[in-house]
């Protein structure tokens with residue numbers, strides 16, 4: 001799933017490319033993707049795009065005094081095409097038609113249709129449930145983490161909980177915990193003040209590092225797959241970039257959690273849940 005850095009670079013690139021453009025019309029072939037009916041999509045016709053912002057993993061396109069709120073979920077992408085869809089683009093959920101036949105499309109790959117958009121009036125933005133329940137931003141300036149993470153839950157779960165802190169998912173959480181030298185299974189309420197501060201520094205540093213890579217490598221048209229400048233996540237079996245111990249992993253049903261036993265878990269190799277389930 002695209003996380004904060006992928007969404008931030010998407011917001012920046014689309015904003016740079018389209019601010020000041022006029023929306024000629026809106027097409028919604030994926031009618032289930034549109035979660036609001038008032039105002040209708042036609043309310044955007046003739047509207048000028050004022051910019052694109054990010055909140056957590058959500059994108060907000062401002063146009064004509066309205067806000068198009070978008071969640072790409074795991075398989076959605078926002079892409080600008082030089083031509084309107086002549087053949088039916090089966091991945092297209094929503095299309096904004098612009099001048100010179102260009103088209104900004106929300107596309108979704110894979111079988112599940114989970115990406116969504118909402119067209120909101122400005123006064124409804126703050127109260128929108130998807131936005132209202134988001135925790136503070138993980139980047140660029142997250143609040144003190146001690147009070148925020150004070151719960152008897154493992155850091156690996158807490159940091160990915162968008163209601164606790166917004167923007168982090170399965171990929172970058174591994175990089176952040178490794179940079180902070182913290183065990184993914186350490187409980188949030190067991191963090192010392194120093195550990196909480198190290199975690200905050202690691203969060204700012206790692207998300208910023210990825211974004212710097214994207215600033216350099218990601219241009220329009222936005223890629224279907226973003227580069228993954230990971231050093232730890234999914235690198236199990238390889239040497240730790242800091243201490244050269246072999247990186248270990250815990251395999252879950254649809255993702256992997258990678259860590260360094262030497263830097264993060266005092267040498268302990270955490271139980272592999274997939275293996276222990278098979279052995280039952």
Ligand SMILES: [Zn+2]
Nearest residue numbers: 240243260263
């Ligand atoms: Zn290490």
